[in-house]
Amino acid sequence: MAVRLVESLAKGLEILHVFSANPTGLRLPEVTKLTGLPKATAYRFLQTLVSENYLHFFPAAGTFRLGPKVMSLGFGALLSLDIAELAQPYLEELSRRIHQNVNLGTLDGVEVVYLVRIKVRSILGINLTVGSRISACNSAIGKAVLAYLGPEQLQLIIDEISLDPAVAEKIGRNGKLLRQQLAVIRKQGYAVNDGETVPGLASVAAPVRNAKGLVEAAINVPVFTELCSLKTLVEVHLPLLLEIARTISQLRGYQESEERERQAGL
Amino acid sequence: MAVRLVESLAKGLEILHVFSANPTGLRLPEVTKLTGLPKATAYRFLQTLVSENYLHFFPAAGTFRLGPKVMSLGFGALLSLDIAELAQPYLEELSRRIHQNVNLGTLDGVEVVYLVRIKVRSILGINLTVGSRISACNSAIGKAVLAYLGPEQLQLIIDEISLDPAVAEKIGRNGKLLRQQLAVIRKQGYAVNDGETVPGLASVAAPVRNAKGLVEAAINVPVFTELCSLKTLVEVHLPLLLEIARTISQLRGYQESEERERQAGL
DNA sequence: GCAGTAGGTTTCACTAAGCGAAACGCTGTC
DNA sequence: GACAGCGTTTCGCTTAGTGAAACCTACTGC
Numbered sequence: 001m002a003v004r005l006v007e008s009l010a011k012g013l014e015i016l017h018v019f020s021a022n023p024t025g026l027r028l029p030e031v032t033k034l035t036g037l038p039k040a041t042a043y044r045f046l047q048t049l050v051s052e053n054y055l056h057f058f059p060a061a062g063t064f065r066l067g068p069k070v071m072s073l074g075f076g077a078l079l080s081l082d083i084a085e086l087a088q089p090y091l092e093e094l095s096r097r098i099h100q101n102v103n104l105g106t107l108d109g110v111e112v113v114y115l116v117r118i119k120v121r122s123i124l125g126i127n128l129t130v131g132s133r134i135s136a137c138n139s140a141i142g143k144a145v146l147a148y149l150g151p152e153q154l155q156l157i158i159d160e161i162s163l164d165p166a167v168a169e170k171i172g173r174n175g176k177l178l179r180q181q182l183a184v185i186r187k188q189g190y191a192v193n194d195g196e197t198v199p200g201l202a203s204v205a206a207p208v209r210n211a212k213g214l215v216e217a218a219i220n221v222p223v224f225t226e227l228c229s230l231k232t233l234v235e236v237h238l239p240l241l242l243e244i245a246r247t248i249s250q251l252r253g254y255q256e257s258e259e260r261e262r263q264a265g266l
Numbered sequence: 267m268a269v270r271l272v273e274s275l276a277k278g279l280e281i282l283h284v285f286s287a288n289p290t291g292l293r294l295p296e297v298t299k300l301t302g303l304p305k306a307t308a309y310r311f312l313q314t315l316v317s318e319n320y321l322h323f324f325p326a327a328g329t330f331r332l333g334p335k336v337m338s339l340g341f342g343a344l345l346s347l348d349i350a351e352l353a354q355p356y357l358e359e360l361s362r363r364i365h366q367n368v369n370l371g372t373l374d375g376v377e378v379v380y381l382v383r384i385k386v387r388s389i390l391g392i393n394l395t396v397g398s399r400i401s402a403c404n405s406a407i408g409k410a411v412l413a414y415l416g417p418e419q420l421q422l423i424i425d426e427i428s429l430d431p432a433v434a435e436k437i438g439r440n441g442k443l444l445r446q447q448l449a450v451i452r453k454q455g456y457a458v459n460d461g462e463t464v465p466g467l468a469s470v471a472a473p474v475r476n477a478k479g480l481v482e483a484a485i486n487v488p489v490f491t492e493l494c495s496l497k498t499l500v501e502v503h504l505p506l507l508l509e510i511a512r513t514i515s516q517l518r519g520y521q522e523s524e525e526r527e528r529q530a531g532l
Numbered sequence: 533g534c535a536g537t538a539g540g541t542t543t544c545a546c547t548a549a550g551c552g553a554a555a556c557g558c559t560g561t562c
Numbered sequence: 563g564a565c566a567g568c569g570t571t572t573c574g575c576t577t578a579g580t581g582a583a584a585c586c587t588a589c590t591g592c
Binding site for chain 1: 269279290310314315327332336340358
């Protein structure tokens with residue numbers, strides 16, 4: 001708790017951060033302005049970062065830019081871990097904090113396939129394991145992913161699942177009802193399933209994005225409404241779920257700022 | 267020159283680097299072993315990195331992993347700059363160091379299109395500008411890119427350029443001669459053009475890779491052999507060209523280690 | 533041609549930031 | 563119940579880091 005932190009390191013990282021926001025390069029005075037550090041100090045840090053290849057110096061323009069080593073930092077982890085490996089420890093953490101099951105699933109065809117399942121000790125059990133598949137439009141995870149598909153992809157899925165008359169009725173003519181639900185999900189940023197699949201079983205799900213901004217999976221928290229009210233689920237557990245989903249997205253290379261641009265573009 | 271560097275920053279970055287090589291997480295004793303730092307010191311650095319969100323701590327397992335902020339560092343620059351913007355300052359630097367023209371080009375269909383051109387003041391001029399196009403199989407840049415295409419893509423290009431009888435003769439039946447040349451280029455890692463396009467004009471080119479390991483462009487140094495011998499070009503300028511190509515590749519997210527894997531796989 | 537400005541680089545004396553050996557406490561193991 | 567291994571904290575020492583100031587270039591404008 002009361003650990004003396006290494007301020008020099010924090011300062012140096014702040015400088016790196018400033019450069020990532022200014023990829024076209026910065027000169028010394030700009031760095032001093034942006035960080036508030038005295039000239040000599042900023043200079044020393046810049047020299048250090050250059051000597052370690054985290055920055056590159058261009059003598060002609062007198063500017064510094066991010067160096068090659070910065071890239072190798074993040075990419076090492078990103079490329080070598082798939083989303084399940086990456087998310088696993090974060091889901092475990094979430095599960096321990098809220099004392100609920102947590103799952104990560106992705107869309108495969110018209111079904112949701114579970115890639116990670118974190119179980120808490122409990123009398124009541126749900127018979128789902130990693131690899132289990134369920135209909136996409138019946139689960140919170142499924143809807144959280146569907147909500148961010150492109151219109152053509154969504155159409156394909158709606159066409160296929162509409163072949164089943166029962167489903168066709170549920171999602172409306174040409175999926176009209178489903179599309180309305182998905183619009184709500186996009187607006188609020190999460191999906192809710194209140195007993196649709198199994199009575200008494202509710203669930204909230206949040207999308208996980210990748211570097212391109214595409215939703216590649218979703219994580220959810222299912223609860224028995226007898227044990228945990230929908231109100232508790234949404235008010236207490238959902239914020240943590242969203243936070244973890246955000247962290248995992250960032251680790252996959254997703255940049256927050258894009259979201260605004262995309263929304264502005266719509 | 268004789269600047270006092272900030273050692274704490276260097277140490278901290280080294281720790282981050284160790285984590286990027288071990289994305290599944292490390293515990294304190296492992297970090298002390300890998301970095302050689304005393305326990306208390308490593309502990310303080312880890313705490314600092316966690317508090318700045320460059321690492322994430324998982325209490326359950328007692329492990330640390332790269333945190334979300336590490337990703338945002340590199341991706342900010344990567345996503346916002348296209349390859350021309352990214353490479354420009356490095357090519358300028360190279361040009362100033364070797365006092366020669368430097369170009370960056372990429373493949374568009376069966377032609378090379380120039381995206382960046384750095385010119386040195388000189389009496390002799392070459393009439394190429396950004397956006398100029400020349401036949402791929404006639405230029406060092408073109409061959410440097412062709413050499414790393416997949417077999418089907420290469421076949422398509424050979425089919426198309428073989429329509430011109432003059433070219434067909436030059437590259438051999440079904441591009442046999444060209445394929446032999448490309449094999450040599452892959453082996454040595456660079457392409458040479460000695461007067462093929464214009465007599466008296468020689469050029470060396472090196473490929474630039476992206477995060478997926480694909481060659482997305484190439485950079486070259488053209489010279490008049492009257493002014494700069496092929497020997498000088500290859501022995502003096504080529505090493506610098508290769509170094510810059512490597513740096514640009516890394517900035518695009520290319521990881522050196524992959525190269526070995528790929529070579530091993532062949 | 534010279535004063536003036538702005539950036540890059542170096543100096544230097546001060547001091548607190550960082551160091552790391554050692555001690556402490558917790559947990560699990562044999 | 564002794565031991566081992568890890569995480570965490572303490573504490574006095576000292577060196578690494580600090581930042582004001584001076585110094586050196588360029589440029590720029592007059």
